[in-house]
Amino acid sequence: MSSSLILPEIKVPAHPVWPEKSAAEKQAQKQRIKDLLVQQNAVLVAHYYVDGDLQALAEETGGCVADSLEMARYGTTTDASTLIVCGVRFMGETAKILNPEKTVLMPDLAATCSLDEGCPAEQFTDFCDQYPDHTVVVYANTSAAVKARSDWMVTSGIALPIVKHLASEGKKILWAPDKHLGHYVQKITGADMTFWPGSCVVHEEFKSVALQRLRKLHPDAAVLVHPESPDEIIDQADVIGSTTALIKAVAEMPQEEFIVATDDGIFWKMHQVAPQKKLISAPTAGEGATCESCAHCPWMAMNALDNLETLLKTHGNEIEIDENIRADALKPIQRMLDFAAEHNISGKYKKEAP
Ligand code: 13P
Ligand code: SF4
Numbered sequence: 140m141s142s143s144l145i146l147p148e149i150k151v152p153a154h155p156v157w158p159e160k161s162a163a164e165k166q167a168q169k170q171r172i173k174d175l176l177v178q179q180n181a182v183l184v185a186h187y188y189v190d191g192d193l194q195a196l197a198e199e200t201g202g203c204v205a206d207s208l209e210m211a212r213y214g215t216t217t218d219a220s221t222l223i224v225c226g227v228r229f230m231g232e233t234a235k236i237l238n239p240e241k242t243v244l245m246p247d248l249a250a251t252c253s254l255d256e257g258c259p260a261e262q263f264t265d266f267c268d269q270y271p272d273h274t275v276v277v278y279a280n281t282s283a284a285v286k287a288r289s290d291w292m293v294t295s296g297i298a299l300p301i302v303k304h305l306a307s308e309g310k311k312i313l314w315a316p317d318k319h320l321g322h323y324v325q326k327i328t329g330a331d332m333t334f335w336p337g338s339c340v341v342h343e344e345f346k347s348v349a350l351q352r353l354r355k356l357h358p359d360a361a362v363l364v365h366p367e368s369p370d371e372i373i374d375q376a377d378v379i380g381s382t383t384a385l386i387k388a389v390a391e392m393p394q395e396e397f398i399v400a401t402d403d404g405i406f407w408k409m410h411q412v413a414p415q416k417k418l419i420s421a422p423t424a425g426e427g428a429t430c431e432s433c434a435h436c437p438w439m440a441m442n443a444l445d446n447l448e449t450l451l452k453t454h455g456n457e458i459e460i461d462e463n464i465r466a467d468a469l470k471p472i473q474r475m476l477d478f479a480a481e482h483n484i485s486g487k488y489k490k491e492a493p
Contacts, residue, residue: 144262144336149253151340154435157443168444169196175451176200181221181244183447184210184234187382188439189225191407193447197225204408206382207233207279208294208486212476214238223450224458225442227252232283233292235458236468237476243458246450247441252280253340254367258316260284263335266315270333273313274305277471280339281316283460287467289315292475295366296381296486298324301478306330319343323366323373339367341436345400347371349422353398357419361394364421365401372400372421386488389413403434412488 160168169192176182183202185193194204202223203213207230214222214234221242224231227250235243263285267275277289278298286292293301302324305312312330314321316337325332345368354362354375363385364376373379378388382405389397390412399405400421409418420434450456460468479485 144266146257146262146336147259149256149340151253152249152437152441154433154437154440155443157445160444165192165444168448169199172196172444172448172451173200175448176223179221179451180219181223181451182217182219184213184222184224184226184230185442186210186226186230186404186439187386187408188402188404188436189442190404190440190444192444193225193442194407196444196447203487205487206294206296208296208381208475208479208484209383210234210486211237211279211294211472212479212486214241214243215476223447225447226250227255227280227436227438228458229255229280229282231458232460232468233279233286233472235460236283236286236465236472239462239465244450244454245456245458246443246446248456248458250438250441252436252438254278254280254316254337255282255285257337258282258285258335260288263315264288266335267313270311270313272311273333274310275313275315276302276305277315278317278320283464283468285315286471287464289471290474292471294381294475294486295320296383297475297479297484298366299327300482300484301475302330302332303328304478317367319369319373320366322370323379338369341402341434342367342372342400343369344423344434345369345372345421346423347375350375350398350400353419353422357396357398359394360396360398360417360419361388361392362398362421363388363400368400376400381486383486383488385409386412389416389418390488390490401434402436402439404436404439408488412490 315335
């Protein structure tokens with residue numbers, strides 16, 4: 140790739156501190172939010188990494204809790220006129236691109252993602268122009284403008300089969316922005332791939348030697364790894380996959396203990412599907428480390444009951460996208476959704492009937 144590429148420095152915010160609440164206060168607040176959702180014909184579309192109270196509320200009110208693939212798909216299947224996306228900004232943008240007639244709101248529009256921030260559209264366009272004979276495949280964690288310059292969008296849950304399919308057609312692939320996921324996909328598929336050098340500040344922090352030590356302490360535990368993690372972490376995994384794949388592993392594998400290398404917001408759903416199993420966070424830089432070293436995405440943490448209630452009262456924080464960009468960004472997303480439908484690939488864990 141071009142050596143002249145100088146990427147922006149990512150400013151990682153501190154985790155927001157939300158006021159403590161008693162169970163009764165929380166219950167009352169959840170009820171007020173439920174009433175507002177009904178009055179406004181709104182549904183919650185939440186990611187597995189957000190606060191457990193939000194995931195529970197989304198489920199209790201008929202919304203969706205899922206990975207980025209299913210979050211994208213879900214908005215197109217509901218009759219609600221307002222989608223409230225509890226996650227990070229690219230998820231809200233994808234919902235708006237697919238559902239221009241719906242109002243798409245987010246508790247905090249500043250909730251971004253280091254992959255998205257580290258792949259500015261203008262530089263990305265120059266990069267693509269250097270490889271005119273390549274098929275451009277971008278990860279969901281990108282801006283609408285970057286998607287608009289791409290041929291395909293993928294999420295972690297569908298990247299492998301899509302790249303396999305493109306490789307079988309003899310396509311050379313330009314991949315952006317997550318280099319770790321890209322290297323993993325290349326290793327499995329053998330595809331001809333050129334990489335943008337982005338990474339996730341949360342997954343980047345998992346530490347290889349500390350993980351080896353932890354595995355020795357828990358020899359019976361299965362190691363579950365999201366493929367945004369560095370290669371040395373992926374190499375130690377028993378299961379590598381999207382958030383949905385990791386939840387499925389906890390629910391269906393025989394092990395009683397799991398070492399989990401992804402954002403610990405996922406523990407809420409893992410506990411729900413397998414309450415008796417023990418979950419251990421894979422080690423990061425440890426105590427005293429910076430905020431990005433805590434296995435919890437600071438941008439996902441910007442979603443909470445408090446700003447959700449404020450949002451429903453004020454109707455701010457609407458996602459808006461330029462129509463030309465939206466129309467171009469729709470094509471790679473729709474391609475992915477059509478591929479998912481054709482190959483029966485889902486982004487939500489459903490328990491198999493016994
Ligand atoms: P999933 O699509 O696997 O949920 O991943 C989204 C994400 O941002 C992980 O950091
Ligand atoms: Fe982005 Fe990483 Fe946060 Fe996922 S966990 S939203 S990839 S910064």
